Amino acid sequence: MTTSIDFDRYDRVRPIRWTGEALELLDQRKLPFTVEYVRCDDSDAVAAAIHALTVRGAPAIGIAAAWGVVLAARAIEAADGAEAAARLDPAMQRLNAARPTAVNLAWALARMRRVLAVAGHDWRNVLEREAQAIADEDLAANRRMGALGAALIVPGSGVLTHCNTGSLATAGFGTALGVIRAGVAEGRIDQVFAGETRPWLQGARLTVWELQQDGIAPTLIADAAASHLMKTGKVQWVVVGADRICANGDVANKIGTYQLAIAARHHGVKFMVAAPSSTVDMATASGDQIHIEERDPGELFGVGGVRTAAQDVGAWNPVFDVTPHELIDAIVTERGVIERPDATAMRAAFGD
Numbered sequence: 223m224t225t226s227i228d229f230d231r232y233d234r235v236r237p238i239r240w241t242g243e244a245l246e247l248l249d250q251r252k253l254p255f256t257v258e259y260v261r262c263d264d265s266d267a268v269a270a271a272i273h274a275l276t277v278r279g280a281p282a283i284g285i286a287a288a289w290g291v292v293l294a295a296r297a298i299e300a301a302d303g304a305e306a307a308a309r310l311d312p313a314m315q316r317l318n319a320a321r322p323t324a325v326n327l328a329w330a331l332a333r334m335r336r337v338l339a340v341a342g343h344d345w346r347n348v349l350e351r352e353a354q355a356i357a358d359e360d361l362a363a364n365r366r367m368g369a370l371g372a373a374l375i376v377p378g379s380g381v382l383t384h385c386n387t388g389s390l391a392t393a394g395f396g397t398a399l400g401v402i403r404a405g406v407a408e409g410r411i412d413q414v415f416a417g418e419t420r421p422w423l424q425g426a427r428l429t430v431w432e433l434q435q436d437g438i439a440p441t442l443i444a445d446a447a448a449s450h451l452m453k454t455g456k457v458q459w460v461v462v463g464a465d466r467i468c469a470n471g472d473v474a475n476k477i478g479t480y481q482l483a484i485a486a487r488h489h490g491v492k493f494m495v496a497a498p499s500s501t502v503d504m505a506t507a508s509g510d511q512i513h514i515e516e517r518d519p520g521e522l523f524g525v526g527g528v529r530t531a532a533q534d535v536g537a538w539n540p541v542f543d544v545t546p547h548e549l550i551d552a553i554v555t556e557r558g559v560i561e562r563p564d565a566t567a568m569r570a571a572f573g574d
């Protein structure tokens with residue numbers, strides 16, 4: 223069944239462009255109707271772009287932060303990497319504070335600190351090479367995950383996905399959307415359903431747009447329709463991404479993922495999480511310990527600048543939730559597939 227996937231066909235969308243002098247970010251707040259890049263000339267502009275969701279998606283914000291460190295390095299002088307690390311720390315702290323839930327942000331910054339610690343006088347070049355390596359490795363990981371995840375999907379399947387986990391959220395190809403792209407390319411997936419993913423509409427605005435670039439015609443559903451869809455039997459897998467995978471296999475992901483997992487288990491639909499190993503956080507024992515980002519309640523009051531909620535209403539806007547590992551059938555990373563994830567399986571795959 224394996225066919226060669228035309229990966230380049232899927233990588234036309236590049237949310238992050240390093241020009242050699244600045245970082246250009248595809249403004250995801252304006253998609254799909256406006257394709258516009260924002261130029262960041264310093265690390266604080268990158269931190270602001272991450273917080274504002276100009277760039278978003280767990281792997282993508284890690285990659286953007288790594289380039290943010292490269293930009294911060296332009297503003298300092300240092301004899302070696304250790305001195306540079308000390309001078310860069312305030313900027314790296316501000317990058318790290320941009321968003322709390324996706325571990326990829328802290329993971330990328332920690333990786334930049336590690337190479338600085340042993341870098342000599344050419345520490346600037348070391349930083350730039352490391353930022354590029356983080357992006358290149360993410361793209362390779364996504365392509366590998368795509369093949370591994372697709373292989374789990376029986377031909378003729380319907381798949382439901384949530385939020386956006388494609389090229390817009392990564393260095394390219396995507397995580398869950400990479401599994402879906404590979405599954406469609408291999409003739410395993412007959413129909414793709416995309417949840418709109420309120421309140422920010424990553425599904426309706428970004429995933430639908432991305433799949434249309436590939437010539438894949440998704441079916442958009444309201445988030446509220448997901449359980450009813452699963453009851454019809456048209457979906458065999460729910461395939462989602464992740465922002466942080468804990469040591470026991472609990473997964474933080476876009477708000478709404480948890481209820482998809484509950485409905486999937488009730489209806490006998492399989493539940494797959496696809497994420498690179500940079501999303502695995504073995505230092506966090508379980509999902510109860512994850513900081514769930516809460517964003518401006520105003521994100522719930524309207525869409526595209528048009529108010530839809532009645533005036534003077536309060537709102538609560540957590541933008542992630544935690545799916546317990548017991549509700550997950552498979553976690554797919556570039557290192558392999560963990561079926562029925564738990565602490566033992568995670569330790570075997572990732573060590574302590």
Ligand SMILES: CSC[C@H]1O[C@H](OP(=O)(O)O)[C@H](O)[C@@H]1O
Pocket residue numbers: 278279280281384385386387388391392397398424462463464465475476477541
């Ligand atoms: C491969 S992206 C992972 C993850 O990031 C998204 O969150 P956001 O759009 O708020 O950055 C969503 O949770 C995706 O599943």
